[in-house]
Amino acid sequence: MRGLVSGADPPPAAAIRIYLQYIKGLVMSSTFDQVATIIAETCDIPRDTITPDSHAIDDLGIDSLDFLDIAFAIDKAFGIKLPLEKWTQEVNDGKATTEQYFVLKNLCARIDELVAAKNAGT
């Protein structure tokens, strides 16, 4: 009988790739779920209207003051410091678009980067 016991054949590369994508998906959805919950609770926005493609400002109507509350909650939850001043400067200078930082899937990617950088001690 073949099974997940010692001596079994190693899983094929394709299976490993699928597994890694699954894990990555879990991590990403976890970040998004946390951020969406923070936004829903902080700004009293129905959770089911918040999607990864939502733009925090244009779609959800979050203003800069409310975003401070969200940033505070994100900073606390992830143990990071969202570089809001740097992002704002980049947008004002035309070096970045608001979509890069305020569409939630992009915001979550930035959060994951900051968490990874923190864990790497950089």
Place this chain on the structure above:
Amino acid sequence: MRIEYFQLIDRILDLNLEEKTIKVEAQVPQESTIFEGHFPGYPIMPGVLLIESMAQTSGWLLLGLFKFERMPFLAAVKEAKMRGFVPPGELLTVEASLVHEGSGYAITEAKIKVGGKLRCNSTLTFSHVPFPHPDLRVHMDAVAKRIAFPQQAFQS
């Protein structure tokens, strides 16, 4: 305290940049035009001025933490509680501590005590920016001197 000029803080008693805390005192005057309206026959400090006292106290803490390179501005007041009346002549002790320093914003918790008893408390959010005008920096330096801002705090 010169309420009419928004000079609510009289003296910094303690500033601990390591612990990120501050304690100041503020003497409510016996007489002020504000008490003529708030309220006739029953003068008490307006709650918004108690909040402003906590904001100014937090502001001095933040100015110290930023080494006078950035100016904090009050952005949000949360859970402000006026727990008792503050009549003319009371000596207030105002304390504040840093809760979080974010990018371009900071959050403090502040409270006012009279005779050791809590009268008022709140969580305050500030946005902070490089000094927007040199005159403001000059003014804050002058006020810092008046309220005995401990310059030695930077050397510890």
